[in-house]
Amino acid sequence: MGRYLLRRVLQAIPVIFFSTFIVFMVIHLIPGDAATVLAGPNATPEALAAIRKEMGLDQPLLVQYVVWLGHLLQGDLGNSTLSGQPILKLLEARAPATIELTVAAMTISMLIALPLGILSATHVRGRIEWLISTIQSLWLAIPNFWAGILAIIIFSLVLRWLPPGGRVADSTDIGGTIKSLILPATTLALYLAAGLSRFIKFNLLEVFFDDYVRTARAKGLSNTAVVYGHALRNAMLPVITILGVQFASLLGGTVIIESVFSWPGVGGLMLDGISNRDYGVVQAGLLLLVILFIIINLLVDLAYALVDPRIRFGDT
């Protein structure tokens, strides 16, 4: 296990480096650099050139990348062109909110998807399965930002149960923190849960016809023991993988949900960056989300190995 873990972590490092390269190149393909933004629309070409020289923007792109990467490795992401503040500070202020939201959403979606998936698999072709799959396909057709708006109308404005937006991050006010998290996290989670529970159902149905499940039934085990003790464990393997893939759409959804609920996360920072042409911020935010994605997928692979001994011992 130790060797597998080490190898997998080592494999992730070049991927992260490669993603820094892509992020850097994509952002620098954008016409109009930071100097044009700083200098304003009426700047003379000489003034522009002077600012470019000062910021190192007159260097070849590869040199700029190496310099940027060097600073990055020392924890220096540069300053925001707009506010002049260090980008690292801005990210530090925003990242916890985004991580809190995505982790909460992922947890809630598993808590919803698992029982629904098991229920529809064990009641396949019954009324319960029909009801669950109808609700799922209706739900998948509702864009998450509209669902968020409807949730605000119902739960905040009509019923007045939960706040319509904003984040409470006060360690003395746990109740308020949880209350502010419920609507955004659940909206984000339900979309994920609809797809996940379907996937769990299909995987369970596939293993239900396997020999070892028949053997377990033949031994006279109860239905519960067969489903939870035998079938579920094997059916969960692909589910763990898909969870990692789904995290990508979760990150995309986070940006939207953050905007709906005024959640002060990295998404809003990036949106502001795009509209103010503050590309250093966009670059840093994108990099943070991509690295988060790579790390989650690394954790998924490790979890996979933990559950399935064949991977650990198979090809070392």
Add this chain to the structure above:
Amino acid sequence: MVPAAPLVRKSPNPLNAAFVRTYRNPLGFFGLLILGLLVIGALAAPLISPYNPVAQHQGKELLGPSGEFWLGTDELGRDLLSRVIYGARPSLVVALMVVVIGGGLGIVAGLAAGYLGGWVNALLMRIFDAMFAFPPILLGFVIIAALGPGTTQVAYAIALAVVPSLGRVARSLVLKERYRDYVLAARCTGAGTGRVMFLHVLPNAVSPMIVNLALLMGFSVLAEASLAFLGLGTQPPTPSWGAMLNESRAYLRNDPWMAICPGVVLALLLLGLNYLADALREAFDPRRVNAGF
């Protein structure tokens, strides 16, 4: 003398049969109906909308539904029904552009990777791998940051973002076909690589991809609305459902109606496209349906 029975019996075109199955499936019919109605509505918008979608009726702001304005008005006194009708245009235009550009590029890339193999395959696969590290909507963000906000820019952004996933599917389908006898036969008759790729392999390999294209339409409609909602897509005053929902957020307390109408049509279109994709999948792969999944 009885004429000899023809040696080759004409078999029904499987593609046509699959389309008939789609049409006869209630869900597929529902999907086609919604899509058809919205396409007609978008095309005939100038004829059927009661008002100009950007005309501001002063003194009639934020009204509820009435005989004069069937769905009410927005904060600038614009007729919501007309805006909802015109709002179908960006959604459908983007969906069409993404299917043509993104679908086309993805299929050609997958065809090249699968049929040519070698370094073409290696290069394309590495590029796709790298693009997979970016959630599609974030990739869309960056492309829009480069191109600036707007409807066509959104279409290009989404089209580029979906190329890797479509390319992979196309490649796997091409790989299944490339060693078949008919490909060998075509090559034996002296057909060039391009001819074999596009005239022989392509039509046989990609027909199952019609399901992916239907799903792609749904994805593009959703992505267009999401980006417009974030202010990166269709720019005001041109109506689009996503942007209308964004505008409605300031008036949720007193005028929730503004948030309901565009959302309902958007959800209906997405539901229709999802159902259409389901029906197409069943029609193209009856084996799976019969197995009970």
